[in-house]
Structure formats: C-alpha cells, structure tokens
Amino acid sequence: MTVLVTGGAGYIGAHTVRALRDSGKKVVVLDTLERGNREAVIDAELIIGDVADQSLVAKICRENGISSVIHFAAYKAVGESMVEPEKYWSNNVAATEKMLDVLTDQRVDKFVFSSSAAVYGTPSSTPVTENDPTNPESVYAETKLAVEKLLGSLSQNTGHRLRSVSLRYFNAAGASKDNKIGEDWSSSQNLVPRVMRALLEKDFKLEIFGDDYPTPDGTCVRDYIHVEDLADAHARALDYLDSGGETLVCNIGTGSGTSVMQLIDLAEKIAGQKVPYRIAGRRAGDPVSVFADVSLAEKKLGWKATRELSAIIESAYNWHRTHPNGYRRKN
Numbered sequence: 001m002t003v004l005v006t007g008g009a010g011y012i013g014a015h016t017v018r019a020l021r022d023s024g025k026k027v028v029v030l031d032t033l034e035r036g037n038r039e040a041v042i043d044a045e046l047i048i049g050d051v052a053d054q055s056l057v058a059k060i061c062r063e064n065g066i067s068s069v070i071h072f073a074a075y076k077a078v079g080e081s082m083v084e085p086e087k088y089w090s091n092n093v094a095a096t097e098k099m100l101d102v103l104t105d106q107r108v109d110k111f112v113f114s115s116s117a118a119v120y121g122t123p124s125s126t127p128v129t130e131n132d133p134t135n136p137e138s139v140y141a142e143t144k145l146a147v148e149k150l151l152g153s154l155s156q157n158t159g160h161r162l163r164s165v166s167l168r169y170f171n172a173a174g175a176s177k178d179n180k181i182g183e184d185w186s187s188s189q190n191l192v193p194r195v196m197r198a199l200l201e202k203d204f205k206l207e208i209f210g211d212d213y214p215t216p217d218g219t220c221v222r223d224y225i226h227v228e229d230l231a232d233a234h235a236r237a238l239d240y241l242d243s244g245g246e247t248l249v250c251n252i253g254t255g256s257g258t259s260v261m262q263l264i265d266l267a268e269k270i271a272g273q274k275v276p277y278r279i280a281g282r283r284a285g286d287p288v289s290v291f292a293d294v295s296l297a298e299k300k301l302g303w304k305a306t307r308e309l310s311a312i313i314e315s316a317y318n319w320h321r322t323h324p325n326g327y328r329r330k331n
C-alpha cells in the first residue's frame with residue numbers, strides 16, 4: 001500500500017514524507033515544484049506534475065496501488081490570496097475537485113487534508129475548539145474551508161465513500177532535528193523565519209506588528225507547533241483512517257499560547273544575541289490571541305505535540321544559519 005503525498009516537496013509536506021517513510025510506509029510524491037524543492041524530498045519517488053492533471057493522477061494511482069492520499073498541494077500566502085483570488089480558487093479548490101474525481105474513480109477511500117486554523121478567523125474565545133464557528137477572513141482561508149466542506153459531502157456519498165481527516169494547523173514552525181529540511185525564509189512572511197532572518201542577516205529589521213494588544217506584554221498570542229509534530233499528526237491521521245475512523249475535522253496545535261515578545265526573548269537566549277526589531281503598527285486582520293483546544297486530536301488520533309517551543313527555535317536557528325538561501329547553495 002502506497003501513500004500519495006501531493007505537495008510533498010513543500011515545507012510541511014516534506015517533513016510528513018519523512019515521518020511516513022520512518023514508519024515504514026511507501027510514499028509517492030506529486031509536486032509541480034513551482035514552490036517546492038526537489039532536495040526536500042528524501043527517500044521517496046518524486047513525480048513532477050499537477051494534481052489537476054487527471055490522467056497523470058489516475059496513472060499514479062493505478063501503477064502504485066494508491067489507497068490513501070495526503071493533500072498538501074496548494075498556495076498558502078494569505079496576502080497574495082487577497083490580491084489574486086482566482087489563482088487561489090483555481091489551484092486550491094478547482095484542482096482539488098479534479099483530483100478528487102479521479103480518486104473516487106480509482107476507489108481511493110482515505111484522504112488527509114492540509115487545512116488551517118485560519119478557517120476560524122478571529123475566534124470568539126480561546127482555546128479554539130472544532131465546534132466554534134468558522135469565519136474565514138481571507139480568500140486563502142475560504143479555499144481551505146471549501147475543501148473541508150466538499151470532503152464532508154464526499155463522506156456521505158451513497159456510492160463510493162471517501163473518508164477524510166482535515167487537519168486545521170495552527171502556527172507551523174521549526175525545521176528537522178537533523179537539519180536536512182526546513183523553510184526558505186525568502187518566501188515566508190511568518191514570525192519565526194523573520195526572527196531568524198533578523199538574527200542572521202545584516203540589515204534585516206524585524207517589525208513587531210503592534211504592542212498595544214490586551215495581552216500581558218501587549219503583543220499577539222499564537223500556538224506555535226513544531227513541524228515534526230505536525231508531520232507525526234498526519235501519520236496518525238492515516239492510521240486512524242486505516243483502522244476505520246470516520247470523517248473528522250481536527251485542530252493540530254500544542255494547546256498553549258506564546259506572545260511575539262516571549263518568542264523573541266527565547267530566540268535571543270538560544271542565539272546568544274539580541275534580535276533587532278522595531279515596533280510597527282498593528283497588521284490588518286491579526287486576531288489578538290489564537291491557540292488550540294487539542295483534546296479532539298488526542299482522543300481521536302491518539303496524537304499530541306511533544307516538542308517544546310525551544311526545540312522549534314533551536315531547529316529553526318540551526319537550519320537558517322546553515323541554509324541562508326533555503327535549498328540553494330550559498331555562492
């Protein structure tokens with residue numbers, strides 16, 4: 001039995017491919033390499049192509065006896081999704097629908113979907129549970145929710161049923177412990193890679209988006225989860241479906257919140273140097289505090305995060321220090 005991982009050359013996808021290989025699973029990766037990296041795919045076959053290419057997806061399923069799919073392939077930049085919405089609807093939703101058509105024909109019946117806590121928008125209370133209302137505040141988040149809903153319908157199909165787990169990630173961060181895979185800071189707007197850049201790149205100035213929020217230190221609170229914990233969650237989600245589990249939507253976070261300032265303090269301790277930053281205005285659309293209720297993941301998937309925030313920062317620091325150009329070599 002082989003698992004098809006779409007977008008397996010991307011940041012979270014590549015860590016998941018390794019977790020699956022470590023647990024003895026056979027894996028085939030399908031990735032356009034538009035935003036992924038060939039070098040990130042370790043110990044698995046990489047097929048370069050698009051999930052919307054129905055004959056290709058059918059061929060991969062037939063030739064490899066695919067019975068389950070983990071679907072990462074999507075665009076994920078919130079800002080870009082507001083400027084080029086059609087690109088997001090087309091790649092994240094229409095292409096996924098095309099692939100799901102083929103998977104249904106090919107009798108694939110297990111599907112793990114890379115969703116996002118962004119579907120909650122600004123949560124009405126924390127910790128956020130899966131039963132809280134969804135309120136996407138970006139086109140990116142809309143596309144994630146749309147696919148979740150489509151998967152909900154497919155699990156009710158009277159013909160071929162597709163059971164799925166949609167994992168709503170909180171803030172993924174960090175790199176692999178052995179320093180082989182990580183994120184490319186040039187293509188990320190997220191806090192951890194930017195803090196690393198401020199530590200390691202001369203003249204890069206980090207901006208803190210607001211220090212007047214109603215939190216103990218005035219900065220926003222988020223739930224940072226180690227990318228290797230996140231990868232393990234996918235392996236658990238597959239095990240859950242393999243043992244007959246029903247369609248599920250599940251938060252994947254640590255359950256505890258960290259403020260921007262707390263994260264910077266820890267990065268300074270680990271790096272042994274100050275992080276240069278300036279306080280800027282609030283970023284539009286930033287909720288004050290978001291962290292997960294993780295009890296459902298523990299109950300249904302038997303999964304819980306095991307890595308500390310310090311492991312996130314240490315691994316990210318190690319990775320960026322040695323890979324300032326991502327996977328491209330330093331000239």
Ligand code: UD1
Pocket residue numbers: 076077078079116117118119140169170171172189190191192194206207208209210220221222260283286
């Ligand atoms: C991110 C993703 C979102 C994803 C969510 C997980 C983006 C833009 N957003 O949101 O798609 O679903 O995680 O739930 O990728 N910050 C600064 N300075 C910076 C960068 C960030 O102060 O240069 C602050 C932000 O204001 C925020 C926190 O750091 O309070 C985290 O920001 P970020 O890493 O961008 O993640 P989210 O906005 O939480």
